Amino acid sequence: MALVDRLQSDHYLIPLPVALEDSMHGTMTGFEVITVRVTDVDGATGVGYTFTCGVNGGAIHYILSCEMAPLVQGREAEHIEAIWKDLWWGFHYGGRGGPTVLALSAFDMALWDLKSKRSGLPLWNILGGYDPRVPCYAGGIDLHLGPEDLVAQTHENIAKGHRAIKMKVGRDRLPEDVARMGAVRDAFGADLTLMADANMKYTVDGAIRAARAFRDFDLAWFEEPIPPDDPAGHYRVLTEGGIPIASGENLRSLWEFRTAIEGGVTFPEPDVTNCGGVTPFMKIARLAEAFHLPVTSHGAHDITVHLLAACPNRSYLEAHGFGLENYIETPLRVEEGVVRAPDTLGHGIVFDWERLEGLRL
Ligand SMILES: [Mg+2]
Numbered sequence: 021m022a023l024v025d026r027l028q029s030d031h032y033l034i035p036l037p038v039a040l041e042d043s044m045h046g047t048m049t050g051f052e053v054i055t056v057r058v059t060d061v062d063g064a065t066g067v068g069y070t071f072t073c074g075v076n077g078g079a080i081h082y083i084l085s086c087e088m089a090p091l092v093q094g095r096e097a098e099h100i101e102a103i104w105k106d107l108w109w110g111f112h113y114g115g116r117g118g119p120t121v122l123a124l125s126a127f128d129m130a131l132w133d134l135k136s137k138r139s140g141l142p143l144w145n146i147l148g149g150y151d152p153r154v155p156c157y158a159g160g161i162d163l164h165l166g167p168e169d170l171v172a173q174t175h176e177n178i179a180k181g182h183r184a185i186k187m188k189v190g191r192d193r194l195p196e197d198v199a200r201m202g203a204v205r206d207a208f209g210a211d212l213t214l215m216a217d218a219n220m221k222y223t224v225d226g227a228i229r230a231a232r233a234f235r236d237f238d239l240a241w242f243e244e245p246i247p248p249d250d251p252a253g254h255y256r257v258l259t260e261g262g263i264p265i266a267s268g269e270n271l272r273s274l275w276e277f278r279t280a281i282e283g284g285v286t287f288p289e290p291d292v293t294n295c296g297g298v299t300p301f302m303k304i305a306r307l308a309e310a311f312h313l314p315v316t317s318h319g320a321h322d323i324t325v326h327l328l329a330a331c332p333n334r335s336y337l338e339a340h341g342f343g344l345e346n347y348i349e350t351p352l353r354v355e356e357g358v359v360r361a362p363d364t365l366g367h368g369i370v371f372d373w374e375r376l377e378g379l380r381l
Pocket residue numbers: 217219243244269318
């Protein structure tokens with residue numbers, strides 16, 4: 021037995037070293053991290069976290085500290101499915117999606133960290149254990165970069181060990197994106213795996229036009245060409261545009277992924293910090309497997325490497341454009357396009373709480 025003794029949540033704003041830009045979120049100068057530490061009656065602790073683009077963190081912190089904490093105290097921490105189901109339905113009316121699901125994601129992650137630590141196993145092993153070596157790509161947040169700067173950035177990413185990169189598209193003038201993409205493909209040739217991400221910028225017809233304009237650049241996938249809740253639109257973009265589609269970072273439940281997959285999303289792309297946590301992420305991955313689809317990921321690469329290391333149908337892990345590398349003990353290391361899930365107990369992410377203290381909100 022491992023009854024939950026207490027839950028502690030903390031809220032930080034981490035400045036970005038340089039401002040980043042995509043088509044629909046605009047310019048970003050910082051991101052919020054909301055952490056949660058769950059401690060059981062034996063004194064063992066699991067750690068979870070979630071991110072925002074800079075707003076809503078206060079709501080997430082409040083939900084964790086003031087609403088979830090009293091509900092989970094005294095619960096059996098190993099019964100994650102039971103806790104997850106009770107929280108999902110307990111918060112459902114006002115909380116289906118949005119800050120509630122981000123809070124649930126962080127808490128569920130902490131429970132899985134605790135469970136795997138108590139089991140004496142690394143997280144990727146307790147989740148099924150497929151292969152700790154996970155292919156990885158660099159997720160650029162670089163809509164503001166022109167052709168020359170994009171090429172320079174790609175050189176830097178290759179020097180860091182990457183062999184696959186994703187660039188942002190979605191400028192107001194499509195020829196500018198075509199020129200940016202063409203510059204990267206010309207500079208690095210056919211061996212570079214290349215993806216493009218529109219962050220939901222286009223209409224369906226606009227996305228089809230863009231996909232046709234990108235066709236010659238051999239994209240591995242076209243990410244979020246349109247808003248996420250239009251399965252019929254995705255089907256048209258896929259079949260008329262002719263490029264596989266990735267989508268999912270803006271879906272918030274297992275059931276939304278079912279609809280998306282039925283609509284033609286080729287690379288389901290859950291984010292463990294906003295899809296409800298490790299529990300639904302693994303179900304989404306297995307759902308994809310049932311459709312013979314590869315699963316990719318969005319954000320939170322330090323924990324997600326464990327999840328994809330437990331999936332026989334994993335494709336690429338996203339090494340996200342911003343992360344926790346300055347605030348954790350062992351940041352992800354890329355070698356020849358591959359990262360390795362650590363063999364430490366739990367997820368193995370150790371925060372530098374002292375350093376974070378100065379960024380507390
Ligand atoms: Mg994306």
